[in-house]
Amino acid sequence: MSLSRLILRRVALLALVLVAVSLLTFAIVNILPGDVATAILGESATPADLAALRSRMGLDLPLGTRYLTWIGHMLRGDFGTSLAFNLPVAPILLWRLGNSAILAALVLIISVPCALTLGVVAAVYEGSLLDRFLSLAAVFTFALPEFVIGLVLILVFSILYPVLPGSSLMEPGLNPLSQPLALVLPILVLVLHQLAHLSQITRASMINALGSNYVRAARLKGLPPALVVVKHALRNALAPAIAEVGMNFGYVLGGLVVVETLFSYAGVGQLMVMSVENRDVPTLEATVLVIAVAYGVGNLLADIVSLRLNPRLRS
Amino acid sequence: MAMPKQSRGALLFLLTVILLIALGPWIAPYPATEFHSRHILEGPGTTYLLGTDEFGRDVLSRILWGARPTLLLALASAGLGVLLGTPTGLIAGYFGGRLDEILMRVMDVLMSFPALILAMLIVVMMGPNPVNVVLAIGVVFWPRSARLVRSVSQDLARREFIEAAKARGEAHVFILGRELLPNVLSILVVDFTLRVAAAILLTASLSYLGVGVVPPTPAWGLMVRDGQQFLQNAPWLVLFPCLAIALVSVGTVLVGDYLRRRVAVPGGERIA
Numbered sequence: 001m002s003l004s005r006l007i008l009r010r011v012a013l014l015a016l017v018l019v020a021v022s023l024l025t026f027a028i029v030n031i032l033p034g035d036v037a038t039a040i041l042g043e044s045a046t047p048a049d050l051a052a053l054r055s056r057m058g059l060d061l062p063l064g065t066r067y068l069t070w071i072g073h074m075l076r077g078d079f080g081t082s083l084a085f086n087l088p089v090a091p092i093l094l095w096r097l098g099n100s101a102i103l104a105a106l107v108l109i110i111s112v113p114c115a116l117t118l119g120v121v122a123a124v125y126e127g128s129l130l131d132r133f134l135s136l137a138a139v140f141t142f143a144l145p146e147f148v149i150g151l152v153l154i155l156v157f158s159i160l161y162p163v164l165p166g167s168s169l170m171e172p173g174l175n176p177l178s179q180p181l182a183l184v185l186p187i188l189v190l191v192l193h194q195l196a197h198l199s200q201i202t203r204a205s206m207i208n209a210l211g212s213n214y215v216r217a218a219r220l221k222g223l224p225p226a227l228v229v230v231k232h233a234l235r236n237a238l239a240p241a242i243a244e245v246g247m248n249f250g251y252v253l254g255g256l257v258v259v260e261t262l263f264s265y266a267g268v269g270q271l272m273v274m275s276v277e278n279r280d281v282p283t284l285e286a287t288v289l290v291i292a293v294a295y296g297v298g299n300l301l302a303d304i305v306s307l308r309l310n311p312r313l314r315s
Numbered sequence: 316m317a318m319p320k321q322s323r324g325a326l327l328f329l330l331t332v333i334l335l336i337a338l339g340p341w342i343a344p345y346p347a348t349e350f351h352s353r354h355i356l357e358g359p360g361t362t363y364l365l366g367t368d369e370f371g372r373d374v375l376s377r378i379l380w381g382a383r384p385t386l387l388l389a390l391a392s393a394g395l396g397v398l399l400g401t402p403t404g405l406i407a408g409y410f411g412g413r414l415d416e417i418l419m420r421v422m423d424v425l426m427s428f429p430a431l432i433l434a435m436l437i438v439v440m441m442g443p444n445p446v447n448v449v450l451a452i453g454v455v456f457w458p459r460s461a462r463l464v465r466s467v468s469q470d471l472a473r474r475e476f477i478e479a480a481k482a483r484g485e486a487h488v489f490i491l492g493r494e495l496l497p498n499v500l501s502i503l504v505v506d507f508t509l510r511v512a513a514a515i516l517l518t519a520s521l522s523y524l525g526v527g528v529v530p531p532t533p534a535w536g537l538m539v540r541d542g543q544q545f546l547q548n549a550p551w552l553v554l555f556p557c558l559a560i561a562l563v564s565v566g567t568v569l570v571g572d573y574l575r576r577r578v579a580v581p582g583g584e585r586i587a
């Protein structure tokens with residue numbers, strides 16, 4: 001099948017998945033035991049207050065109607081009204097989505113090339129000190145929650161040796177790139193979390209590629225070793241590594257929630273936690289859906305890159 | 316019989332964790348929620364080994380008491396995930412066809428949320444209590460376990476001993492339970508261990524974000540959340556619970572990794 005047809009198919013599939021995701025989000029919020037009005041007003045609310053809120057939010061309408069209204073509004077860019085700020089959710093969410101995208105993009109731009117380089121070096125010098133150190137580091141960064149890594153970094157770099165800000169708090173509407181120093185620690189936490197794991201994946205597929213017959217053939221032909229590593233082995237080892245970047249995208253997003261909360265960074269993750277604390281259900285619902293869409297699109301992009309890199313996947 | 320060093324290490328770690336869960340509250344020098352109003356925010360010393368918090372509660376005692384709300388939750392939610400995923404994966408892999416297609420598409424939808432986000436949403440909407448945390452993480456793990464088990468049972472379903480059982484006229488339930496299940500057990504053990512490691516991260520992150528267990532439960536993530544405001548002057552409030560999380564979580568990952576190498580699990584995908 002041609003590449004463009006395959007991509008079209010993936011896009012169509014993504015559309016289907018997103019419909020399912022929106023249904024599931026709606027179902028968790030509205031159908032699971034636990035009542036939206038009670039979640040907002042708390043356990044001590046009077047029945048009259050609950051009824052008033054239900055009719056104001058349209059919670060007394062049939063479920064099907066409510067889903068269609070909600071998703072219809074979301075599609076037209078009307079994300080509802082935040083109960084906490086009494087403002088439309090859309091502008092708040094979009095500004096924060098941009099901020100999170102900047103953070104995630106910087107993390108990927110830094111961690112992917114570094115991880116690939118480290119993985120290749122570890123594979124070429126298999127069993128060396130660096131190789132063993134990287135495997136050990138991978139276990140630790142894999143096993144530690146982001147907030148543990150983050151708090152230790154804050155303790156070292158903003159309390160013991162105060163060189164970096166331990167908080168990324170900023171004025172609403174500001175571009176986070178305007179205070180680059182405040183970005184260093186949040187990025188570092190997420191990069192550390194990605195780096196070791198991704199380099200292990202690269203290492204494994206590199207070792208596989210280096211042991212293959214075509215690499216042996218290239219070596220026997222007398223090609224320079226560096227050329228063999230980069231042109232023959234790495235090209236083939238790249239696809240699994242990129243696929244892993246896509247699979248890891250979900251952890252980056254989960255990590256964003258924790259890191260943004262830890263550093264008070266104004267992104268979608270922090271908005272999600274804030275809407276939980278404020279019992280702001282409309283904002284929560286919209287935020288979750290937007291995060292799920294971002295996740296789906298991120299996976300699709302990684303899929304497309306893998307397909308381009310590896311013709312064998314196209315069959 | 317001499318055991319390899321790694322096996323001994325793994326066994327020792329598991330024993331320590333079990334003892335911690337079983338005996339934590341008994342070895343703790345003080346009750347977890349006892350206030351010592353004259354000893355507020357005291358650093359680590361001889362009376363309070365790991366210091367006290369803003370209410371004068373002993374940090375060491377809280378960590379020891381906190382092993383249960385932290386680790387039992389992780390064990391239970393990993394167990395639930397494997398318990399849901401195993402039959403789903405076995406059935407999908409064994410029957411194949413339309414049923415497999417339907418089950419796996421449902422699993423795909425559950426997979427299309429980042430783990431932490433889905434768990435958070437479920438807990439928030441169902442109400443913050445330990446049972447709902449277990450349910451939420453169980454649901455998050457369900458598709459991940461199901462996929463792994465399916466890949467193995469798909470392969471097993473084509474083997475001769477299954478063909479033979481079918482030819483003998485055995486019922487599907489018998490084949491699934493007595494022929495397939497015993498053959499995936501070793502993989503389930505590995506899956507469960509790695510799932511526990513991921514569940515420790517997820518439960519800790521949920522309580523750190525203020526979703527799930529509520530104060531004054533001494534869950535480790537919650538202790539970090541509460542202690543964070545005193546990071547500058549009383550770093551022990553954050554450091555020791557972080558250390559507890561780190562030790563148990565790194566240990567579990569190492570044990571899981573060790574088991575995985577022994578059993579050779581297909582895929583070996585990242586599960587956190």
